[in-house]
Amino acid sequence: MKRLLALLLAIMMVVLSACGTPTDPATDGETTGAEGSEGADSNVVVFDASKEYVYKTSVSTLAANWNPHTAQTTDDSYPLDYITTQLYSFVFNDELHPVEGKEPYSGYKIIPEMAAGDPVDVTEKVKAEHPEFGIPESATTGYAYTIDLNPNAKWHNGDAINADTYIYSMQQLLDPKLKNYRATDQYSGALSIVGAEEYSNSGRSVKKINSVSGESMDYQMADLVKGADGVYTTPEGYVCYFGLQEAGYGWMGGNSLADYQGAGYIPGEGCWDILSAAADADGYVKLTDETIAALYAFTGSEVWGNEPQEQLGYYVSYDFVYPVVDYNVVGFYKTGDYQITIVLNNALAGFNLYYYLTMNSSSWLVHPETYAATLKQDGDAWTSTYNTSAETTMSYGPYKVVSYQASKHMRFERNENWYGYTDGKHVYVDPVDGKTYPMYQTTAIDTQVVEEAATRKLMFLKGELMGYGLQAEDFATYRNSEYVHVTPSETIFFLILNGHITAIQGREANEGFDKTKHDLETMSLKTFKQAVAVTYDKELFASTISPARSGGYGLVGNAYLYDPETGSRYRDTDQAKQVLCDFYSVDTSKFASLDDAVASITGYDPVAAKELYKKAFDESIAAGYITDADGNGISDQTVRIEYCISGDSDFMTKTVNYLNEKMAEVTKGTPFEGKIEFYKSAPYDTEWANKIRQGLSDTVLGGWSGVVFDPFSLADTWTNPNSQFDGKWFDATTVDLTITVNGEELTTKLRTWAEMLNGTTHQINGKDYNFGDGMADVNARLDILAAIEGRVLLEYNYIPMLQDASMALLSQQVYYVVDEYNPVMGRGGITYLKYNYDETEWAAYVAEQGGELKY
Amino acid sequence: MVKYVTQRILLMLMTLLIITFMSFVLIRMLPLPELPSEDPHLPIVLARREAAGYNKPYLVQFGIFLKNVLTEWDWGVSDVLFFGQEVSDIFMSKLPATMLVNFYSIILSIPIGIIFGVIAALKKNTWVDHTISTLTMVCISVPSFVYAFIIQYFLCYKLGWFPFLMKAGTDYFTWEMFISVIPPVLSLSLGVIAGFTRVTRAELTEVLTSEFMLLARTKGLTKAQATIRHAFKNCMVVVVPSIFGQFIGILSGSLIIEKIFAIPGVGQLNLNAIYGRDYPMFMMLTVFYVTISLVASIVVDISYGFIDPRIRMGSRK
DSSP states (O other): OOHHHHHHHHHHHHHHHHHOOOOEEETTTTEESSSSSSSSSBBBBBEOTTTOOOOEEEESSSOSOTTTTTTTSSSHHTEEEOOOOEEEEEEOOOOGGGGGGGGOOOOOOEEEEEEEEEEOOOOOHHHOOOOGOOTTTTTTTEEEEEEEEETTOOOSSSOOHHHHHHHHHHHHOOOOOTTOOOGGHHHHHSOOOOTTTHHHHTTTTEEEEESSSSSOSSGGGGGGGEEETTTOOTTOBBBBEEEETTTEEEEEEOOOOHHHHHHTOOOIIIHHHHHHBOOOOEEEEEEEHHHHHHHHHHHTTTGGTOOGGGGGGGGGGEEEOOOOOOOOSSSSSEEEETTTEEEBBOOOHHHHHHHHHHHHHSSTEEEHHHHHHHHHTTHHHHEOOOOOSSSTTOOOOEEEEEEETTTEEEEEETTTTTTGGGSSSSEOOTOOOOOOOOEEOOOOOOEEEOOOOHHHHHHHHTTOOOOEEEGGHHHHHHHTTEEEEEEEEEEEEEEEEEEOHHHHHHHHSSSSSOOTTTEEEGGGGGHHHHHHHHSHHHHHHHHHHHHTSEOOOOSOOOOOOOOOOTEEGGSHHHHHHHHHHHTTTTTTGGGHHHHHHHHHSSSHHHHHHHHHHHHHHHHHHTTTTOOOTTTTSSSSEEEEEEESSSSSHHHHHHHHHHHHHHHHHHHTTTTTOOOEEEEEEOOOOOOOHHHHHHSSSSSEEEOOOOOTTTTTTHHHHOOOTTTTTTTTTTTTOOOOOEETTEEEEEEEEHHHHHHHTTTEEEETEEEEEEOSSTTHHHHHHHHHHHHHHHHHHHHSSEEEEEEEEEEEEEOOEEOOOOOBBTTTBBOOHHHHHHEOOHHHHHHHHHHTTTTOOOO | HHHHHHHHHHHHHHHHHHHHHHHHHHHSSSOOOOTTTTOOOOHHHHHHHTTEEEESOOOHHHHHHHHHHHHHOOOOSSSTTTTEEEEEEEHHHHHHHHHHHHHHHHHHHHHHHHHHHHHHHHTSSSSHHHHHHHHHHHHSSOOHHHHHHIIIIIIIISOOOOSSSOOOOOTSSHHHHHHHHHHHHHHHHHHHHHHHHHHHHHHHHHTTHHEEEEHHHHTTTHHHHHHIIIHHHHHHHHHHHHHHHHHHHHHHHOOOOOHHHHHHSSHHHHHHHHTTHHHHHHHHHHHHHHHHHHHHHHHHHHHHHHHHOOOOOTOOO
């Protein structure tokens, strides 16, 4: 009997457990399978397929051409995020964040997507089998990789994606007759494919620049050959020119010789008059003895730093015709039905290889039949309507385009042929509830054009949009909302202060400048700049003029990661903290920790500022920049500082007003009381950067955004005249810097340090040093970066003011699985977005709230 | 009459050709969008421009342009906004939305404007006239985008009667589409209604004081009969041509309204083509607006003859 009862009980339990699939309404879904059963997805929550989760978003400009071979703008690339998948992608690494602790995600990992596994280094093999690709003899790794392709990858219509698809797509992308805008991406970046440049430019005539960087020349002046007609050519016979209007001489900071002539540097007689008379319509002057002498009359003069004649090669361009070649020269070929091999011009390995493969690996794939059908020849030009409508768009990502109306609306829906929905790899453990969910809960994405922020706001409050980026007038109302999210950006905006004394004096010499009333020269004094540096409370400045942003204190922004694999930020290192304490003269011994010391920094020290303004006054009087005729200890002249604007805006007005207001407060009781004035320039549009670089305008909030994984590259930006804002008055090749690296005290030029940090080998005391990525210990690299940052700050040409960021409200319909922003993953994007309500529930909820949601 | 119309059409074509040539040359003389010198895509862009014939003499370029338009209706491909797509296709896809909104706006404005104008004229110098005249002045003075925001806030947000934006899609004659265009139509119409009201009132007021109106009354017509049969018909000589003028005006004046209500029309396209320096697109839109204006001026001139038989076109005497 007992046995019978036990058997009945067991049967009942089995039946009950079979009937009662556990549900959890809070998760909007149900769990399948039994715990402990085999299979990666055995515990994955399954979303109710009958429910609709629509991500409703707006753009100001809707994509018009998302053809991956020709798209030119980020607006145009927008759909590619949804309809393509890369060879590899980043996902949150939930293994790093045990659910028990319920820690937010901060780490991530790279998983193969369109690839079937990791890339295999085949450098040695390719070097032996394909000598035509020119892999250096000494290279053993990093130049060639074989990648197995995911055999489950398909187009949304079910067509297979295999190695042939990749090869066809690459051929089309680089095809010289198509002149595709994106062809250049295959050879101009870090991931540069062998032969891509040669094939894509096959047979094309160009004017090549002899020295883009200013560091090496294709041809020395001595190499050039004088022809019978007196014109110099390269040894191969290409005609050489001086490019008067050529702005591609990168070492000239984007300026051309014509710009310098316009600014009054280059004399007409004996120089410019001769050159311009000999120039063609595009400003190219053939090199002859006469034109060489004419240009040298300027470059060899004291005004231009007495450059030796052989350096005239830096101003040379030459005709060049790319040889006619076929696709076989391209190091991108098929080695199996589902395998490709990539051969690179420069070695790339480790994280950087994966990173560039996630960025630029396969988003250029095109569906062969559709692409061929959309190509059209118009004269010598070819165009394609591929990816310009729902009908011509082929998807191989999680979503597909189902409707498109130009300048109006675009709708994406799930691409059921995407392998990721069934491969068991696209799941994650939610740190909030510890359950495993499939990625991409969103079933459709509705994108519409809403240009007016006021309309976006009303639509958001009605529940018709998922997000709303706060405008200046919204901060007071919403900045403390629980639905607001701050997204930091990598850029630091600093106040660039003019130190180009020659340009300043040139402006003062202009007719109409009243030297008795105004002065410009004082602003170039370092003491004056030091005073300005401690005149403003950075946090107050940010909250007054741009509340989404915060105070900026160093030259490297908070978002930069020095170790992308662990997500470690440069700004959190002791080296970076110490730089700030040193620059702002914080005595760290008075604080319990370096963090406390950094937290005390405001950038505002009115007492020190007053002292510095007094000192600057004395220096300025001594230099004859200003006068104090009545001896009352007050400057007779007003120091007028032109704030360089690209176009007028409320932000510019607020900035200039704030600068003036606080300047007036701090200079009270000093010789500059009421004698320093910021004023807005004319709108310079895109010329603003050149105006600053040439010293023709005085100050601006400027900055650089770099690669968020590579703060070290910023050191190059600060010291390279190609990118420096202060390159005309700060020469980093002349400044010595001593740094203790791994216990060894080394002294060399600032520019040399920056180059070594970015992979160039230099000698110090007869010994080779290279501190590039993978060449030196990361701590040593951090020491060097911090030292360079500190040294550049001490020039006071860049005064950090703002840490860039934006603020946006997120709809109550959804939530992020992580609150903290991750520079690589953001907050997970559409992949990880979770819904509190499906569409039906959301409509009911909004109605319940009276049609107006409270945030 | 036929001869006159033929002459006018030929003259219009000649004018169109001259304006098109001038616009073409001026547009081609404009600097092309600049790219930063360090942009690695620069050589490709320059090569494309070369292939597109930008470096040929202007007369040669114009000849190619004219030949393509006249023989193949080929207006070229968009350089910037809709890269690689036929300009004429883009234009034609956007024309219906603009026409729809403007057509509704005119349909709504004509009767309302004329009715208010008639009432104001008939009640001249009474409080009714003063109220209508004051509102007319307000509606004419305030730009349409101000109404747009007010309408959007109250009717779409607070009351929830209409959607914020024009409905997506090309189902232009569905109920949902009709409802969705009411806010932009209202925003456009207020100014147009005021315009019609003002013209009608001014003309009718003048006509009502004419001697032939006195004659009509003395013949025994009632005031209503005299007004409708004689005065109203006479004032239409001015009002009807103004309908064409208003239509042209709102065709170009709806740029901002299109932006606010996300109407995918040609107004927005025109603005974007100028900002984006998409010259082929800009060229086609220029020719479109010039053509519309020239056709409208002919239609207005010819319409006089139909409305007022006293006006005889092309008469030698």
